[in-house]
Amino acid sequence: MDFMNILAISLETAIGPITAIYVLAAIGLNLHFGYTGLLNFGQVGFMLVGAYGVAVCVTTFGLPLWVGFLVSVACATVLALLLGVPTLRLRADYLAIATIAVAEVLRLLYRAEFARPVTGGVYGRQSFADRFYDVNPIPSGSYGVGDVDFSANQLWVMLVTWGLAAVALLITLALMSSPWGRVIKGIREDEDAVRSLGKNVFVYKLQSLVLGGVFGGLAGAMIALNQQNITPDQFMPQVTFYLWAMLLLGGAATTWGPVIGPMVMWFLLTAFDESLRALSSAGVLEFIGNSEIGALRHAFVGVALLLLIVYRPQGLIGNRKEMLVNVK
Amino acid sequence: MSSDASGAAPGAPEGGAAVDRMAGVEAVPGVAKPDPILTADGVRRSFGGLTAVDVDHLEVQRGTITALIGPNGAGKSTLFNLLTGFDRVDAGTWSFQGRPLNRLGGHRVARLGMVRTFQLTKALTRMTVLDNMLLAAPGQSGERLLGAFARPVWGRQERVNRERALDLLQRFKLDAKKDDMAGSLSGGQRKLLEMARSLMVDPSMVMLDEPMAGVNPALVQSLLGHITALRDEGMTVLFVEHDMDVIMGISDWIVVLAEGRVIAEGRPADIRRNTQVIDAYLGAHRGEPAGAAGTEESG
Structure with a gap:
């Protein structure tokens, strides 16, 4: 069993394109849940419309890539408005129900037979990312330190996605240290109190939902470009719950929580997978095949979340004192 | 908590009774006031078959402390919610400083200068x-x-x-x-914070929903001082309260609500003498000292 190899692969994942994508989506979710207190259980829906925004624009309509990005942002905005306008005046649970349902409805719509001319139905969309890799300024080759290495294309996706995540983080940071952010945090604590002080709570919640949704949409667009092909069935509800687990692991309502959470989670997941695989091929755990590893991974996430909630409810970098403040 | 806090509020010891700010106003339900800041007409709200609020006419005089009292379930808090845009009326109109408030959301009402607090303190x-x-x-x-x-x-x-x-x-x-x-913060400090916070909005009228509920007696004096100080600065105060000593001590005017209707209005002395009020409101507590009415309050 090669520990250095497992470590290298895990590190690669922890800073790789997928992690960067989850960080971007988690920053959006943190704005929703961590700061505003909105229960968005459908972040994957924003990622789906974002991914298809790029893919459909380029393949179906032959538009340039940058238009695809604008369409992704527009789709995420429209989705946020559709979800928010009817539910944000109601109690918090209505948004939760609407988001989880709409995200799943969207997946089924995009894969439906009648949508096939536009979305490609169950087969999804392919070969729309060529232009993205054509403009890759990084000379082809392999880059890295020791066993950790990336191809020029991977590095290009990482550069763009981490760049977007950094911008999203800076926007969130600027907003949350402003009076706007103070109102947002107030709404999380008690929206009636904020309303009684003359703030239009509905508009603030809608703004938060749109902004965090756009971050999710951009994350979706980067999924599309990273994989160079997408199908509706990769946008299953568990993506949202992975994001929640990562956000809570890192620490909701903190600046770095949505960054640390996905990195640590992907590191652990990969290390877990690789270790099991190595043990299995070394003949130590013969009864575990490749298919069981996937199932065990879910069990592992479950146990990790359980331990987290019991021993560190504020997340890795959350403030325990703030968490335990008497909330009545 | 500091017990000398009432000293910070000028005019506290004299109370409301010393100056009659409502001179010449007759003590009958729905009576017109010389300078009303808030006027409500035909405000109705029912929940299912139960009529919670049914106020024909009510005026609140500018620059006074007006208390809203009534037995549990009389519709005081519902009326508060309706007037401040936190609930929707079934019928009726009301205006604040001459401006109609119908169908305005809570935040719009607050921006116009009518700021409320809550029975269950909402500290963030x-x-x-x-x-x-x-x-x-x-x-x-x-x-x-x-x-x-x-x-x-x-x-x-x-x-x-x-x-x-x-x-x-x-x-x-x-x-x-x-x-x-x-x-x-402690419960009483939260009440203070909520009151201070509402003043940050720069209101011309504050609506206090049971400001004394769950506050220890030492702090009650300080809160009373603050409320009279607000009036002395020209603000209008409308408050819901249960503690009779408090109400009689600082109110310029008292409005009695029972089963959603205004059954009596008047100066503290008028209300004390009003047999209808004693029957409807104090009747349930007859034999107890008046102050004990406040201790049953749980919110």
Whole structure:
């Protein structure tokens, strides 16, 4: 069993394109849940419309890539408005129900037979990312330190996605240290109190939902470009719950929580997978095949979340004192 | 908590009874006042088959302390919610400073200068005391999504607001707590914070929903001092309360609600003599000292 190899692969994942994508989506979710207190259980829906925004624009309509990005942002905005306008005046649970349902409805719509001319139905969309890799300024080759290495294309996706995540983080940071952010945090604590002080709570919640949704949409667009092909069935509800687990692991309502959470989670997941695989091929755990590893991974996430909630409810970098403040 | 806090509020000891601010107003339900700040007509609200509020006509005189009393379930809090835009009426109109408020949301009502507090105190617990105060300041450019990025613009506003917030916190003896989480304050301190916070909005009328509920007796005196001080500064106060001693001590005018209707109005002395009130409201507690009515309050 090669520990250095497992470590290298895990590190690669922890800073790789997928992690960067989850960080971007988690920053959006943190704005929703961590700061505003909105229960968005459908972040994957924003990622789906974002991914298809790029893919459909380029393949179906032959538009340039940058238009695809604008369409992704527009789709995420429209989705946020559709979800928010009817539910944000109601109690918090209505948004939760609407988001989880709409995200799943969207997946089924995009894969439906009648949508096939536009979305490609169950087969999804392919070969729309060529232009993205054509403009890759990084000379082809392999880059890295020791066993950790990336191809020029991977590095290009990482550069763009981490760049977007950094911008999203800076926007969130600027907003949350402003009076706007103070109102947002107030709404999380008690929206009636904020309303009684003359703030239009509905508009603030809608703004938060749109902004965090756009971050999710951009994350979706980067999924599309990273994989160079997408199908509706990769946008299953568990993506949202992975994001929640990562956000809570890192620490909701903190600046770095949505960054640390996905990195640590992907590191652990990969290390877990690789270790099991190595043990299995070394003949130590013969009864575990490749298919069981996937199932065990879910069990592992479950146990990790359980331990987290019991021993560190504020997340890795959350403030325990703030968490335990008497909330009545 | 400081027991000498009432000393900070001028005019507290004299109470409401010393000056008759309602001279010449007849003590009958729905009577017209010389200078009403709030006028309500035919305000009705029912929940299912139960009529919670059915007020034919009610006026609140500017610059006075008006108490809204009535037995449990009389519709006091519902009326509060309706008037402040936190609930929708089934019928009726009402206006504040001559401006109709029908169908306005709670935030719009607050911006017009009518700010309320809540029976169950709503301190924003995971925010500092100072942030609670700053949040309430009106017209902040940094509260708009795009304005939030223009730090130099709202930074200047923020400094002014901070000064005003610190002044208010000092007046309410909370300045030492300004950096503490609001959730770490005691129940009484939260009431003080909520009152101070509502003043940050710069209201012309404050609506206090049971400001004394769950507050220890030492702090009650201080809260009373603050309420009379608000009136002496020209603000109008409408408050719901159960403690009869408190009500009789500081109110200029008392409105009695029972089963959603205004059954009596008048100066404290008028209300004390009103047999209808004694039957409807105090009848249930006859034989107990008046002050005991407040202790059953749980919220």
